[in-house]
Amino acid sequence: MKLSFEEKVITAYSDGSPVEVIAESFMMTAQEVLDTLLAYKNKNRFRRSFSEDFKRMIAERDMSGVVRSDIAKELDINISTVKKSCEQFGQSLKERASSENMYTKIGDYIDEEKCISCGSKDYNQVDLDAYYCKKCGSEHTVRQDGVYQVNWEYLD
Numbered sequence: 001m002k003l004s005f006e007e008k009v010i011t012a013y014s015d016g017s018p019v020e021v022i023a024e025s026f027m028m029t030a031q032e033v034l035d036t037l038l039a040y041k042n043k044n045r046f047r048r049s050f051s052e053d054f055k056r057m058i059a060e061r062d063m064s065g066v067v068r069s070d071i072a073k074e075l076d077i078n079i080s081t082v083k084k085s086c087e088q089f090g091q092s093l094k095e096r097a098s099s100e101n102m103y104t105k106i107g108d109y110i111d112e113e114k115c116i117s118c119g120s121k122d123y124n125q126v127d128l129d130a131y132y133c134k135k136c137g138s139e140h141t142v143r144q145d146g147v148y149q150v151n152w153e154y155l156d
Contacts, residue, residue, distance in 0.1 A: 008026070
């Protein structure tokens with residue numbers, strides 16, 4: 001059975017190949033690869049969910065060692081969609097990183113009016129020292145030495 005061009009790109013993506021490597025392999029730009037992936041995503045969207053094939057692609061990429069937040073960014077989907085796809089078709093838990101990798105320092109102080117990650121004003125304080133952005137899904141924790149973003153891919 002001969003694979004179509006789109007199927008070859010999807011297979012390479014599922015196998016964990018970086019977008020830049022896929023682009024080079026198929027003599028296209030990284031943006032063209034991303035456009036192909038986004039077209040595939042849109043073709044596999046059904047109301048508020050995605051097809052099992054699309055979810056399997058996500059889970060396979062995750063099992064290939066790609067960080068879940070990177071998958072979410074590449075496919076322009078919510079991190080919870082990635083997590084749910086992985087739970088359904090792959091590993092329910094990502095191998096835990098050391099505690100120092102569970103958070104990334106992103107600033108020295110918090111702006112309570114807008115998200116430090118994306119600038120959205122749809123930003124709320126959810127705890128004494130924690131803020132959540134509804135637009136980008138980032139959670140920020142305020143500590144004595146700065147503001148840290150939660151790396152969701154390492155949490156249950």
